[in-house]
Amino acid sequence: MSAELSLQLSATLDDIARLHEELEAFAAQQSWTSKLEFEVKLVVEELFTNVINYGGCPGETVQIDFVSEPGRLTIEMADSGRPFDPLVDTPDADTVSAVEDRAIGGLGVHLVLTMMDEASYRRDGNLNRLTLVKRREE
Amino acid sequence: MVNVTTERIDDVLSADVEGRIDGSNVVQFEEAVRTAIEDSDRAVIMDFEKLVYISSAGLRAILLTAKSLQNRDAKLLLCSLSDRIREVFEISGFDKILPIHPSKAEALDSLNR
Numbered sequence: 662m663s664a665e666l667s668l669q670l671s672a673t674l675d676d677i678a679r680l681h682e683e684l685e686a687f688a689a690q691q692s693w694t695s696k697l698e699f700e701v702k703l704v705v706e707e708l709f710t711n712v713i714n715y716g717g718c719p720g721e722t723v724q725i726d727f728v729s730e731p732g733r734l735t736i737e738m739a740d741s742g743r744p745f746d747p748l749v750d751t752p753d754a755d756t757v758s759a760v761e762d763r764a765i766g767g768l769g770v771h772l773v774l775t776m777m778d779e780a781s782y783r784r785d786g787n788l789n790r791l792t793l794v795k796r797r798e799e
Numbered sequence: 800m801v802n803v804t805t806e807r808i809d810d811v812l813s814a815d816v817e818g819r820i821d822g823s824n825v826v827q828f829e830e831a832v833r834t835a836i837e838d839s840d841r842a843v844i845m846d847f848e849k850l851v852y853i854s855s856a857g858l859r860a861i862l863l864t865a866k867s868l869q870n871r872d873a874k875l876l877l878c879s880l881s882d883r884i885r886e887v888f889e890i891s892g893f894d895k896i897l898p899i900h901p902s903k904a905e906a907l908d909s910l911n912r
Contacts, residue, residue, distance in 0.1 A: 677823040681852075699852065699883045706854045710822045756892025760865050768891050769855040775890045 663730040664691055670723045672713050672740065677706055680725075691729045697797065700776045701727075701734065707769035708738055708747060708791060716742025716789075736793040745789055746782040748774070800824065803831035811910060812840045813903065817849035820857030829860045836864075841873050844906045848879035858891055865897060874898075878906040 666687045670676040681702055688698035705725060712723055718741055728735045747770050754771035755764045774780060779794035801824050802817040812835060820828050836843060843864070865875040878900040880888065888894045900906040 674823045677821050681819075681821065696883065702852065703854055703887070706821055710854075710856065713822075754891070756890075757895070760862070760869050760896050763862060763866075763896065765855075765859045765862055768858060772855060772887065772890055 663728060665729070666727040668725045668727075670709065670725065672709075672716060672718055672721050672723050672742075674710075674713060677709065680705060680709060687727065687729070693729075697734070697795070701736070701795065704773045704776055704793065705736065705738070707773055711745075711747050711751070711769060712740045712742055712789075715745060716740055718742040732797055734795045734797060736791075736795075738791045738793075739785075739788045741787055742789060744784050746784075747791070748780055748782050801828050801831075803828065803835070805831075805835040807840075808907065810839055810841045811907065812836055812843045813846060814843060815846045815849065819852035820850070820860070821852065821854050822856040825856040825860050828857065829863070832860075832864055836868075838871070842876060842910050843868060843873070844876045844878060844903060846878050846903050847881070847884055850884055851881070853884055853887055855891070858887070858893060861893070861897075874910075876900060876906045876909070878903050 666683065668680065668683055670680060684698065684702050684705070709723060712718070721741055724739045726737045751770045752767040754767035756771070758764070773793070777793045778796045781792050783790050800818045801820050804815045804817070806813050814832060814835060816828070868875050876898045879902060880899060888899065898909065900909060
């Protein structure tokens with residue numbers, strides 16, 4: 662059985678808590694594994710935080726839609742910030758340097774690309790649109 | 800919600816972190832850790848047994864803590880990571896730069912060797 666969740670968040674750090682609450686309820690209702698719930702919360706927080714920090718659209722609406730099906734989960738995110746493709750326009754994550762030299766940038770997107778099976782970006786009018794797919798084994 | 804409970808074992812600060820560290824509360828986490836650390840601490844052990852979630856905002860705070868400790872030859876150690884939290888540390892390569900122990904007792908032991 663498939664189910665949908667549609668969220669309209671405001672591009673502020675305060676709405677991260679609401680994002681997590683909504684996802685917890687949806688995950689429980691859809692009997693997601695704890696691993697799937699954790700990964701989805703993490704990747705959506707990372708991308709939502711990117712919009713808050715770099716989108717240049719503080720307080721504006723960010724639309725996030727989830728479609729949960731037996732074999733796959735699809736996440737679509739749209740924001741009206743400046744044109745920004747986080748899959749390309751963020752620095753490569755540094756996962757090898759020693760503590761003193763380690764840079765932090767790009768870790769969020771690195772986590773997204775590692776945890777999701779597909780990720781794509783397109784500019785649509787004045788919107789940034791990201792689509793993520795996670796295949797599910799159960 | 801994130802709670803940090805600290806105690807000092809000789810010159811080692813132990814910090815039990817409970818709840819979740821995300822972009823909306825990472826400042827509280829950073830503040831709680833920073834105010835608890837004293838210059839005389841030669842190591843800080845963060846116990847993540849009751850930590851259920853962390854995002855890159857939390858990783859950034861942990862890296863900054865590790866850098867600031869290293870500047871004065873002190874160490875940051877981690878212990879009791881759940882599978883989920885460990886996965887985040889592994890993907891980020893943090894498991895290569897920070898010692899991760901199965902339990903607080905083992906983390907303390909490693910300092911006394």
